Amino acid sequence: MMINVRHPLLRIALLALGCLAGAALASPRHALTLYGEPPKYPAGFSHFDYANPDAPVGGTLRQAGFGSFDSLNPFISKGVAADDIGLIYDTLAKGSLDEPFSVYGLLAEKIEPAADNSWVRFHLNPAARFHDGEPVTAEDVVFTFNTLITQGAPQYRAYYADVERVEAESERRVRFIFKHNRNRELPLILGQLPVLPKHWWEERDFNSGNLEPPLGSGPYRVERVQAGRSIRYTRVEDYWGKDLPVNRGFNNFQHLVIDYYRDNSVALQAFKAGQFDFWLENSAKNWATAYDIEAVFDGRIIKEEIENHSPTGMQGFIMNLRRPLLQDRRVREALGLLFDYEWTNRQLFNSAYTRTRSYFDNSELASTGLPEGEELRILEPLRGQIPEEVFEQEFNPPKTDGSGIIREQQRKAYRLLTEAGWRVENDRMVDTQGRPVRLEFLLAQTEFERVLLPYKRNLADLGIELEIRRVDVSQYINRLRSRDFDMIVSGFGQSNSPGNEQREFWHSSSADNPGSRNFIGLADPAIDTLVEQLIGADSRKELVNHTRALDRVLLWGHYVVPNWHIRTWRVAYWHHLEHPESTPETDIGLMTWWKRPAVPVQAVDPEQAVDPMEAEGVER
Known part of the structure; x- marks a missing residue:
């Protein structure tokens, strides 16, 4: 799922x-x-x-979109x-x-x-x-x-x-x-x-990605479109399903408006100026320091952490195995050693995060210890096809002292690279063909550059050039679809019931599909076997064992440099919004929120107004 x-x-x-x-x-x-x-x-x-x-119906929910459409x-x-x-x-x-x-x-x-x-x-x-x-x-x-x-x-x-x-x-x-x-x-x-x-x-070209409002049957219809800048939905008054049990208490806003921003820092300033109502905060630094404003102190903006009981999935620096430079597992492990998470978390994130150590973290699906019992029985037939460490060691990401000095990790990384046939010539790392090693990190979010710059310096210490290539959202998506990247930062979201979608992440059948999320380019028969067994699980216990087995093999493949996670959603919203006292375990449930009838929407000060399409101009 x-x-x-x-x-x-x-x-x-x-x-x-x-x-x-x-x-x-x-x-x-x-x-x-x-x-x-x-x-x-x-x-x-x-x-x-x-x-x-009994939630009141009416008002407008204003949100921010990223990039364009x-x-x-x-x-x-x-x-x-x-x-x-x-x-x-x-x-x-x-x-x-x-x-x-x-x-x-x-x-x-x-x-x-x-x-x-x-x-x-x-x-x-x-x-x-x-x-x-x-x-x-x-x-x-x-x-x-x-x-x-x-x-x-x-x-x-x-x-x-x-x-x-x-x-x-x-x-x-x-x-x-x-x-x-x-x-x-x-x-x-x-x-x-x-x-x-x-x-x-039947009267239209399905493959034409245009801006004609489609016909639907759901609770909202498209009311107005400003190409690439804004879209406005309106509630369907005669919506056929509004009284169904699965819909009662949902879709309480009369209108939904999404304005697009090319920079999340600009969008945050627009939120604080009252230009939209709801903000999901992904930056620990912002959560700690960017809300020291009058609107928060006097209660007009509410900061809240909502518990998230879903697996956090895996966010990380994803390596594209379609690139010859990244096909050797020793190279990928070495690149993981050069990321100093402890320093990053302390210096950039106010120590707000937990290091991710599983593709199914924050759940019973995550592998721990060594495989035993039924889980070992699942893995044993694959011995010789999967890394031997799966059977011998518990996976844990490398850990530093947080000082920013990672000489021990760099020494180990250097040994792995030389074992893979790389060497240093004239202060530059060269591959097995004697070509200087240069990796491109494709990025769409400006604010992530501050995370990558220290990583870039650590790679440079070993003579590896990392180019951070920032592009707009449309170009980023096109390059992802054409698999034109060396490394990206992205994630594999998971639910409490993993299933068919695992084919889209790891299975060889999705490796060459441009629309799949097999960003890594995995086409491994052993992983295919584990995915198919997971999908065919006949009980919850069997599903858990197969998921843990798959998790171990993915981790020891070193396909991703694990990042971090937090077990809550950090949300900020203007006080004219309200949500049910009981929130769902696996979602924010934004469509169950409503506008308080007696509370006016924050008026925007024209001097504080921010152009939604502004690309730069705000320090993070």
Whole structure:
């Protein structure tokens, strides 16, 4: 399962427990869970616990976007789609944010899985309508699925690879038939399919990434677009699903406005000047020092840390194995040794972070100690294909004393590089072909340069040139899609129920797909085996063991220089916003917030106004 605050995708399947249990599981129901356990919310539930069904409706939520956008089609690998465009679409089912992995009917009022997990059937709600009043039908579902796997971004073909076909059985009944019954999460993944209107798209080029507002069926529609600068959504007053249990307490703002900034430092100044309402703070330095302003002292801006119970995933300096310089594991390990996290955390982050030591940190899915029991049984057949350290050592990132002097790490890195055939000539490191070693670090965020500059100096001490190449967001995305980079800083977000999305991260089938998140370029049969076994896990315990095994192999491959994480979301918002007392465990839940009716929106002082497209000018 993959969760993204603005673009969610989720997953599930069944457990057959004999003939009687199998018959019961095959009946249509309001919700599905991954291993057949009862869902938290029974049939007829009124609303999710983290939503306030009595929240007032109205007002405008103003947010900031980063960079720019040139498309309103988020389903293709062309252009940069506008933030929150997914809010104009409804999906077949909606995931709960306070369960590991459960989905509840949305466009589909009932979901019917096969007892043997060979297919899943969705019974569409007869009230479901697109914004033009046309009903949502099974033909729309078939059209959407077939269009995404034939014309959509490559990730869809990989994500739905285990689906044999989809068929419309009647106007409001659609069935997906699977290639095999070993993918337990597939019915839930299909539940997260956004449904597109066939009658609207048949008259248009699906691969044209233009700015024509699409037709949807969701709670919002596009109201106004300023190309690359701003997008405004408005609440659909006659939205067909507003009273469904999965929607009560959601979508409380009458309007959503996103203004784009090319620099996050400029955006922060705009937030403090009252030009937008909500800010997710990713800088520890800013959180500690940038909010010493009157608006915070007098309570007009609220700073809050909201607990995050999801795995933090892996953020790091990602190395592209498609580059010959980075294909030797000893080289990658050496580059990891030259990052002084302890100094960085103390000097740049006010010691606010924890070093990431797992691709599934902050969860039971993270590997610890040495493999044993079932986990060792999973790994043993791969001995000789994976690093021997997997069996002999617990992985821990290198640790310094935080002084900024890393001679011991540099000596070890030098030994690894010489073992890989590199050497120093005329104070410059050269590779096995005698060519000077030069790496390019591709970057879109100006504020991250201060993290990379000390790393650059550490590499220079060994004669390695690191060029920090900052580009605009559009160029950055295009270069990512074409895999035109040596190193980037990015992350692999994880959920409490990893599954099909792991193919997009690590599997050889995604290595050459320009839309996948296999940034590393992994195409390793051993890792493929672990990914497929994880996807086919039959119980929570089995899933945990397979995830830990995969985690160990990824860590000892030294594909990423691990960065850091924090176990909370740091949010700042103007006091005219309010959120439910109970927040979801795995999300900020921004669409459950509302505007306080009696509190006016902060007026913007014209002298403090900041141009959203300004690129420079604010010290971080």
